[in-house]
Amino acid sequence: MKGHWVEFDRHWRDTDVVNCQVCGRLIPSRAWMFDGGRGELRSCSPDCEEIYFSYVEPEHGPKEAAK
Amino acid sequence: MNEKLELDNVGLHVLHNAFTNIAAEMALVMMKTSYSTIFNEGLDFSTVLLDARGNLIAEKNFTPSMMGAIPNTVAWTLEEFGPEFFSPGDIVVHNDPYRGQCHLPEHMMMKPIFLGEELVAFSGAIGHVAEVGGKAPGSFASDATDVYQEGLRLPPVKLMEGGEYAEQVWRIVLANHRTPVNTWGDFHAMIGALNVGERRFSALAERYGTETVVDGGQRLIDYSEKRLRAEVVDLPDGKYEAEMQVEDDGVGSDPFTVRVKVVIRGDEVIADFTGSSPQVRGPMNCTFVVALSAIYNAVFCVTDPEALIPRNSGCYRPVRIIAPPGSVVNVVHPGPSVGGNTDLQPKLVDLLLAALSQAVPGRVAASSGGSSSNLLFGGTHPETGRYYSNYHFDGMGAGGTNEKDGNDAEVTRHSNCRNTPIEVFEHRYPLLTLEYGMVTDSGGAGRHRGGLSTTRTMRVTAPEITFSALFDRSRIAPTGLFGGEDGLGSLLLVKRRGEDEFRSFDEVFGVASPTKFTNVVLCEGDEIRYRTPGGGGFGDPAERDPEALQADVADGYVSREAAGRYGAGPGPQEGTAR
Numbered sequence: 001m002k003g004h005w006v007e008f009d010r011h012w013r014d015t016d017v018v019n020c021q022v023c024g025r026l027i028p029s030r031a032w033m034f035d036g037g038r039g040e041l042r043s044c045s046p047d048c049e050e051i052y053f054s055y056v057e058p059e060h061g062p063k064e065a066a067k
Numbered sequence: 068m069n070e071k072l073e074l075d076n077v078g079l080h081v082l083h084n085a086f087t088n089i090a091a092e093m094a095l096v097m098m099k100t101s102y103s104t105i106f107n108e109g110l111d112f113s114t115v116l117l118d119a120r121g122n123l124i125a126e127k128n129f130t131p132s133m134m135g136a137i138p139n140t141v142a143w144t145l146e147e148f149g150p151e152f153f154s155p156g157d158i159v160v161h162n163d164p165y166r167g168q169c170h171l172p173e174h175m176m177m178k179p180i181f182l183g184e185e186l187v188a189f190s191g192a193i194g195h196v197a198e199v200g201g202k203a204p205g206s207f208a209s210d211a212t213d214v215y216q217e218g219l220r221l222p223p224v225k226l227m228e229g230g231e232y233a234e235q236v237w238r239i240v241l242a243n244h245r246t247p248v249n250t251w252g253d254f255h256a257m258i259g260a261l262n263v264g265e266r267r268f269s270a271l272a273e274r275y276g277t278e279t280v281v282d283g284g285q286r287l288i289d290y291s292e293k294r295l296r297a298e299v300v301d302l303p304d305g306k307y308e309a310e311m312q313v314e315d316d317g318v319g320s321d322p323f324t325v326r327v328k329v330v331i332r333g334d335e336v337i338a339d340f341t342g343s344s345p346q347v348r349g350p351m352n353c354t355f356v357v358a359l360s361a362i363y364n365a366v367f368c369v370t371d372p373e374a375l376i377p378r379n380s381g382c383y384r385p386v387r388i389i390a391p392p393g394s395v396v397n398v399v400h401p402g403p404s405v406g407g408n409t410d411l412q413p414k415l416v417d418l419l420l421a422a423l424s425q426a427v428p429g430r431v432a433a434s435s436g437g438s439s440s441n442l443l444f445g446g447t448h449p450e451t452g453r454y455y456s457n458y459h460f461d462g463m464g465a466g467g468t469n470e471k472d473g474n475d476a477e478v479t480r481h482s483n484c485r486n487t488p489i490e491v492f493e494h495r496y497p498l499l500t501l502e503y504g505m506v507t508d509s510g511g512a513g514r515h516r517g518g519l520s521t522t523r524t525m526r527v528t529a530p531e532i533t534f535s536a537l538f539d540r541s542r543i544a545p546t547g548l549f550g551g552e553d554g555l556g557s558l559l560l561v562k563r564r565g566e567d568e569f570r571s572f573d574e575v576f577g578v579a580s581p582t583k584f585t586n587v588v589l590c591e592g593d594e595i596r597y598r599t600p601g602g603g604g605f606g607d608p609a610e611r612d613p614e615a616l617q618a619d620v621a622d623g624y625v626s627r628e629a630a631g632r633y634g635a636g637p638g639p640q641e642g643t644a645r
Contacts (some may be wrong), residue, residue: 006349015222015401016400017165017166017400018273019355019392019397019399020392022389023387023388023389024138024355024388024389024390024392024397025139025355026143026167026355028143028146028147028165028166029146029147030146033343047387050125051337051387051389055330055332055337055339056389059328059339059341060341
């Protein structure tokens with residue numbers, strides 16, 4: 001895996017919820033970031049980098065980068 | 068301390084039974100001590116043990132719809148707050164649909180189990196709390212357009228701190244639920260279950276040693292993963308697609324689409340919902356964990372239908388999901404979701420089985436009724452003067468399978484809930500049941516027919532009751548499979564006092580949908596009649612065993628007229644409906 005972990009720096013009053021761009025899962029406190037071909041994607045774990053390159057990207061094409 | 072327990076196959080079996088019995092005892096506590104019929108009669112809850120990272124060790128899972136939520140709720144709470152968030156005697160409650168819950172009524176409570184200074188496990192209880200506020204009594208607003216109309220949302224917060232009431236949180240909760248006495252009782256039933264789980268787990272650790280019990284839990288998880296992967300390997304690799312239309316979202320009248328591609332590759336299964344409709348305005352959206360429960364459910368149906376593999380987090384590892392955020396299978400804030408759990412989830416299981424029918428046609432079923440047929444009501448009870456509210460459901464037909472007819476009058480597929488006996492129902496609520504039975508010809512014809520649905524007629528005995536409903540499968544019937552016919556759809560009717568005929572709710576009250584509406588006021592003497600959906604048939608009806616068809620006609624399951632759909636007909640015996 002080529003990605004890296006990024007910890008969220010969030011105040012308790014921040015009620016936003018962040019989802020994995022690959023599987024849709026909640027990302028509570030830290031994201032696994034990796035280059036998905038069109039920029040960096042925000043995912044929940046290295047497993048999602050693996051499934052992205054082994055299934056999602058070949059099946060659906062590259063995803064847009066995280067905003 | 069302590070008996071020696073080798074963690075060989077025999078020892079693991081002993082430990083698995085011990086864990087499962089703890090979860091079962093926790094469930095009994097909830098059933099025996101709760102106030103609401105949805106817990107003590109309906110059994111709409113599950114009780115569990117989890118490890119210190121939130122992995123499921125053992126369950127008494129009455130309702131499969133909760134499978135996805137249970138481990139993720141605890142794991143994500145741990146990830147968000149860290150293990151240091153928990154202290155001995157704490158109990159955390161959580162019903163946030165965007166953070167791992169099924170829908171707003173579902174509340175998960177978790178209690179850390181410490182042995183000495185060390186956090187070693189959690190006891191957990193998850194259940195459908197019957198009243199959590201929002202715009203409709205029973206907290207099931209079928210026309211809700213955001214989560215704030217659905218009730219009180221609790222992110223993970225401590226309900227108990229160090230064994231003491233977190234009074235400020237309780238005050239907020241009780242002030243926002245319409246039936247705070249029931250909430251008090253039901254929450255304490257859950258707390259009691261957690262306390263029993265904590266005590267029994269600690270006693271088990273005392274008996275066999277903490278390391279043995281904790282290590283045994285991990286080995287059981289690994290064992291289940293290995294067993295389930297071995298089952299998946301036996302499925303033919305490939306991509307299997309299916310698509311379905313859902314009739315409406317409760318707000319508009321347009322259908323929406325769910326698409327799935329099930330990919331079997333080696334020892335893992337991927338369920339990819341890419342291409343499904345964007346989340347809808349009404350409450351038919353699923354949360355992420357609800358979609359997850361559906362795929363677990365479908366995979367277990369085709370790999371281990373008799374639950375021979377210990378159900379724990381190991382069973383979940385070979386299953387992967389792709390549920391695009393903002394779609395009907397993964398609602399994002401502030402989308403509503405109360406009906407997604409009860410009325411989209413069972414259809415997701417049907418959809419997944421339809422896809423898997425291409426891989427393992429002998430192991431799947433035709434569509435179930437696919438709607439919990441939710442009926443909600445509340446008001447002031449004329450005998451007690453107190454406010455009451457209830458969440459009510461009835462059984463529907465299950466789909467026929469390769470082996471047998473679909474079960475009749477069963478709350479499928481996402482739930483193993485029971486109905487509430489009429490005697491209990493009438494004692495608690497001002498509604499008189501006039502008729503209750505199964506519906507002739509409601510199961511789709513097939514080599515194995517679909518299960519029969521149910522019908523009920525009730526009369527209001529209070530000056531007024533506020534009703535809401537969320538029924539589905541009224542316009543798009545449960546589908547048959549491999550030549551089997553569709554099941555009969557649902558129906559919901561009302562007869563005003565003094566009138567002779569039942570009519571639809573949209574005709575009488577002008578609501579947008581005949582089966583999804585909120586806060587209709589019925590008065591004393593008014594009657595409500597409904598029919599839940601029947602199951603789809605499996606296989607060509609002409610191939611049905613003539614003796615089975617004759618028995619169906621004799622029992623009133625199939626009318627003589629409908630028996631003609633089976634080709635040969637039922638023979639000489641007359642049918643008598645019952």
